[in-house]
Every structure is written in C-alpha cells, then in structure tokens.
Amino acid sequence: xxxxxxxxxxxxxxxxxSVKIECRSLxxxxxxxxxxxxxxxxxxxxMATSNEGSKATYEQGVEKDKFLINHASLTLSTLTVTSxxxxxSSFYICSARGRLDRGTTDTQYFGPGTRLTVL
Amino acid sequence: xxxxxxxxxEMSVQEAETVTLSCTYDTxxxxxxxxxxxxxxxxxxxxxxxxxxxxxxxxxxxxxxxNFQKAAKxxxxxxxxxxxxxxxMYFCAFETSGSRxxxxxxxxxxxxx
Numbered sequence: 001x002x003x004x005x006x007x008x009x010x011x012x013x014x015x016x017x018s019v020k021i022e023c024r025s026l027x028x029x030x031x032x033x034x035x036x037x038x039x040x041x042x043x044x045x046x047m048a049t050s051n052e053g054s055k056a057t058y059e060q061g062v063e064k065d066k067f068l069i070n071h072a073s074l075t076l077s078t079l080t081v082t083s084x085x086x087x088x089s090s091f092y093i094c095s096a097r098g099r100l101d102r103g104t105t106d107t108q109y110f111g112p113g114t115r116l117t118v119l
Numbered sequence: 120x121x122x123x124x125x126x127x128x129e130m131s132v133q134e135a136e137t138v139t140l141s142c143t144y145d146t147x148x149x150x151x152x153x154x155x156x157x158x159x160x161x162x163x164x165x166x167x168x169x170x171x172x173x174x175x176x177x178x179x180x181x182x183x184x185x186n187f188q189k190a191a192k193x194x195x196x197x198x199x200x201x202x203x204x205x206x207x208m209y210f211c212a213f214e215t216s217g218s219r220x221x222x223x224x225x226x227x228x229x230x231x232x
Contacts (some may be wrong), residue, residue, distance in 0.1 A: 043157070043224050043225050044222050049219060092183045095164075095220075107166065108220060
C-alpha cells in the first residue's frame with residue numbers, strides 16, 4: 001500500500017489565488033521531505049528540501065516567497081503556491097525519507113503527485 | 120556536483136524479451152547509492168531497485184537486475200521477460216548518504232505485445 005499520500009491529486013484554480021498541497025508519510029516518521037516539479041516528458045526537478053521544525057532549503061531559481069513550505073510534524077509537509085499564475089501549472093511531487101522497519105536503510109518514498117492547473 | 124546521464128530517451132522491446140537501459144554518473148564521492156525508479160502513466164514514482172556502492176554484488180529484484188561497474192561509473196538496468204506493465208518512464212538516480220536524489224533525464228520504455 002501507499003506509504004506517502006498527497007492531497008489533492010488534482011486542483012484547478014484561478015490566477016491570483018493560492019493553493020495548498022499536503023504531503024503525508026503514512027507508515028513512518030519522515031525527518032526530511034522533498035518537493036519536486038515535473039513538466040511533461042521531463043525529469044523531476046527538485047524545488048526544496050524540507051526538514052521538520054526548520055526552514056526549508058530552496059534550490060537555486062526557486063522563489064521561496066512564491067512556494068511556501070511548512071514541515072509542521074514528522075508526518076506532514078505542505079507546499080503553498082501563492083498568487084498562482086498559469087506558468088505555475090505543473091505536476092508537483094513530494095517524497096519523504098525514512099525507514100519502514102528497524103534495521104532497514106533510509107529510503108525516499110514518493111507521493112502520487114498533484115496536478116495543478118492555473119486558469 | 121553529481122550528474123546522472125541516461126543516453127537513451129526512448130526504447131522499445133517485445134513482450135517476453137530482455138532489454139537493458141543505460142545509465143552513467145559522475146561523482147567524486149566513494150560512498151553512495153544508486154537507484155532505478157519507474158514512473159508509469161499514473162505518474163506514481165516506484166522504486167525498482169537500489170545498489171549500495173560499497174557492495175560489489177549486483178542487486179537483483181525478480182526480473183530486474185543491474186550491472187554496476189563502479190570504476191566505469193556505469194549502472195545499467197536489465198529487465199528480463201518484459202511484460203506490458205513494464206511500459207513506463209525509467210529514471211536512474213544517485214544519492215550520497217543523507218543527501219538529495221539526483222535524477223537522470225529518463226528513458227521511456229515501451230513493451231510491445
């Protein structure tokens with residue numbers, strides 16, 4: 001079964017509004033979560049790394065005031081796209097690093113993604 | 120900086136046959152991890168196989184196996200007895216301990232009936 005959930009799976013919003021995407025680790029505690037953006041037929045582009053209880057680390061070229069990340073607990077991280085515009089339309093994927101069982105190594109588990117369409 | 124290169128944007132294979140996807144990487148690190156992820160049309164990223172760099176033995180997972188050549192910095196994925204459900208985008212990825220994943224550009228694999 002899924003170990004990382006993302007909500008919503010699809011969202012359509014008007015230009016200028018804000019959209020919040022939630023990422024939850026279901027079976028483990030994740031000290032680190034990652035947010036990616038993916039354009040059609042392209043690879044995943046890391047936007048930011050989110051650590052529980054501290055500020056997110058953004059990749060070069062990603063506007064931190066545009067893409068607000070909150071990692072409030074060991075199982076929840078949120079990405080808020082503020083004042084969304086059509087060019088923000090994309091597929092957003094989160095991942096959570098952790099281990100499902102003791103004795104196993106940390107692994108990144110991915111959420112199912114969120115398709116954002118800004119009209 | 121680490122880089123991952125997948126030189127085959129697209130590949131196709133007949134059902135039940137074997138296909139190999141190529142991946143090379145560049146790093147100055149000595150301890151790292153390599154992965155192959157599968158992204159089917161649903162776009163859910165699925166871990167196919169992982170390899171620890173310190174292990175000489177190639178990882179295998181059922182029909183999936185890797186050919187890890189550390190000196191050549193090569194990490195290819197072999198899929199045996201290809202099935203229609205193997206049709207997906209495959210990403211090679213690299214990670215040093217505790218750091219982020221670096222992905223290749225991906226290879227779109229199509230399994231034909």
